[in-house]
Amino acid sequence: MTTSSYLTVKALTKYIKRKFDADPHLREVYVKGELSNVKIHSSGHIYFTLKDDAARITAAMFRTQASKLKFKPEEGMQVYIRGEVNVYESSGIYQLYVQTMEPDGVGGLFVAFNQLKERLQKEGFFNPNFKQPIPKFPNTVGVLTATTGAAIRDICTTINRRYPLAEIVIYPTVVQGENAAPNIVKNIQLANNQQLCDVLIVGRGGGSIEDLWAFNEEIVAQAIFESRIPIISAVGHETDTTIADFVADLRAPTPTAAAELAVPNQHELIQRIISNKSRLQQMTSALVQFERSRLKKLQNAYPLATPERLYRPFIEKIVQLDMQLGRASQMYLMKKYNALQKLDSTIKSHSPKNEIQYNYKQINHMTDLLTRSVLSLLQKKKDQYGANVRTLEALNPLSIMTRGYSVTYKEQQVVKSVTQLSKDEEIDIHFHDGKVQAKIIEIHEGGEK
Structure with a gap:
């Protein structure tokens, strides 16, 4: 091969x-x-x-x-x-x-249901601590369901019959098929963003597990769990159970039951108000009667019948204290008067009149000495000031210049010698009454002419 x-x-x-x-x-x-x-x-x-x-x-x-x-x-x-x-x-x-x-x-949907239920339970989606209370008297109820079918009709009829004060906001929702789960999530988020409702009813009528499967999707469970508005689930009949029922804040066996849980019964409220009104009137009447009885007993009591007996001891006490205060004041004043008399006698016994006259003469003598010393010092300073002025006048260059002297400057520097000058240079000559500008024509050194 x-x-x-x-x-x-x-x-x-x-x-x-x-x-x-x-x-x-x-x-x-x-x-x-x-x-x-x-x-x-x-x-x-x-x-x-x-x-x-x-x-x-x-x-x-x-x-x-x-x-x-x-x-x-x-x-x-x-x-x-x-x-x-x-x-x-x-x-x-x-x-x-x-x-x-x-x-x-078992069917695949049943397995998927149990798998998701077990996982969400471990993650805390069903924890009662996360469930929000349903308001007792909601102003607005939101309904997420299909606009056709018995569910929407039963919910609206029940709410209007039980509690007509509540407004109903309907969010038309696809509740069956491939697009159902995303549409349910979208409307839950829309209701939360609008914040028009106090409570939401999310659900639909009965059906097979395939028909109800949108309410077993994880994204729907996540949206219900994250909703800030309390949600009542109302999916199918009483025997139907979905993941949404476990996650919701409250589960209703049917859409009609969800409406009953969402709002109070006006007839029950009216009966409760009437009953409370009657009880309040009875309690008020009994309380008034009791207080009147107490008042009558107090009015007939011995202290109130003769009220002067209550304050008579206090009046006597006040009079007694007033008398004690008067005596104490007199004693205090007498004590202070005696002390003043004693002090006055002591001052007079020392006879300070001669001492005051002696001190007065000493003060006059010292005043004369001080006056003469100050006048002598002023005259001395005045003479010294005059001598200093005369010295300054003698040293003043301006005084010398009045006798015919002048000062020569070259470029703002005093010229002290002819050696500092050159022919044709310009100089400034300052006199006592002004200055002139000059030009060097000829230089003679050593006193030559």
Whole structure:
């Protein structure tokens, strides 16, 4: 056999793949088994192994098909799969390409419901501490539901019958189908942004689990949990339960029950007001009667019948204290008067008149001495001042200049010698009454003429 008779790996794999492609039984197969080595890729693709007691096969479910799953595939889960068997050329192995997947024993929606419920419960979405109280007397009630059907009619009729004071704001909402969940989220956020409502009713009438599935979506649960307005869920009938019921601040078994929980009953309020009014009147009447009885007893009491007996001891006490104050004041004044008399006698006994006259003479004598000393000092300073003035006048260059002297400047510097000058230089000559500008014509040194 020549070497040309040998196939390449690629050629052999392509041949096998064509065999798989040509087999109509492999284009759509229905297989059940246990999930193993489940890997959910960030791209959305799901890779796993499907096995039973005797064999196993690798499988892949691409993002387009995987996005339609209502539940999350998990390790050990028994499933029913519809798909295609083909060859993956790069590795040369055959594998199952999954189109649909359903859990064994229970529906996929039920599994997805339980998975989401368990996860949200762990994250605290159902925690009672996060639930807001429903206002007792709301001014405005918002209703998020379809504008057709019995739910909207039952809610509005019940609110208008029970509490006509409340206004109703309707947010037309898609509550079934692929667009239902995003539309529910959009209207919950719109109601929160507008802040028109005191409470929101979110729900719809009954239906199958597929019909109610929008209220089991995680984005709806997130929107209800984040709502600043209290939300009452009203999905389906009493036996229907959705994720929205667990997250909402209050769950109502039906839309009609939600309306009853959202507003009070006006007839009950009127009866309560009438009952409270009657009780208040009875209590007021009894209290007035009781206080009148007390007042009558007090008026007939002995102290009030003879009130002067109450304050007579105090009047006597005041009179007694007034007398004590008068005596104490007289004694104090007498004591101070005696002390003053004693002090006056002491001053007179010392006879300070001669001492005062002596001191007066001493003061006059000292005053004369001080006056003469000051006059002598002033005269001395005056004579010294005159001498200083005469000295200054003698040294004053201006006084010398009045006798015919002058001062010569060259460039604002005093000229003290002819050696500082040159021929044709200009100089300034200052006299006592002004100055002149001159020019050097000729220089004679050493006193020569």
